[in-house]
Amino acid sequence: MDRPDTRPTWTFLTHHARVLILIARDPGIRLRDVAAVCDVTERTVQGIVADLEEAGYLTHAREGRRNRYQVIPGTRFRHPAEAEQQIAGLLALVNGSAEVGNHKVG
Numbered sequence: 001m002d003r004p005d006t007r008p009t010w011t012f013l014t015h016h017a018r019v020l021i022l023i024a025r026d027p028g029i030r031l032r033d034v035a036a037v038c039d040v041t042e043r044t045v046q047g048i049v050a051d052l053e054e055a056g057y058l059t060h061a062r063e064g065r066r067n068r069y070q071v072i073p074g075t076r077f078r079h080p081a082e083a084e085q086q087i088a089g090l091l092a093l094v095n096g097s098a099e100v101g102n103h104k105v106g
Contacts, residue, residue: 015038015040016048016051016052018037018038019034019049019052020052020058020087021090021091022034022037022038023049023058023069023071024071024091024095027068027069027070028063028066029069031045031046049069056075057071057072071088071091073088074086075087075088077090
C-alpha cells in the first residue's frame with residue numbers, strides 16, 4: 001500500500017541539539033542558515049542560541065558584522081539519565097569529528 005507522506009512525525013534530536021550540532025560544525029554559520037536547515041524560524045533559532053548560551057553550552061563573539069560561536073568543551077547533558085556524559089561525544093558522533101571547540105574529545 002502506498003503512503004502519501006512517509007515523513008516521520010517525530011525525530012530523535014531536539015531543535016536545541018540540531019542547532020548546537022550545526023554551530024559545532026560551522027562556528028561562523030548564520031542563524032538564518034541554521035533556521036533553514038532545522039526548518040524553523042530565525043527567531044526560534046535566536047531563542048535556542050540564547051538558551052544554549054545561558055546554560056553554558058555556547059559563547060559568541062562579534063567578527064565584523066557576523067557572530068562566531070564556540071561550543072564550550074566539557075559541558076554535559078542536562079537530563080539526569082545522561083548527565084554523566086559530555087555533549088562532545090554526541091557532537092563528535094554526528095559531525096564525524098573527534099574535535100569540539102578546538103579541543104580533542106576523548
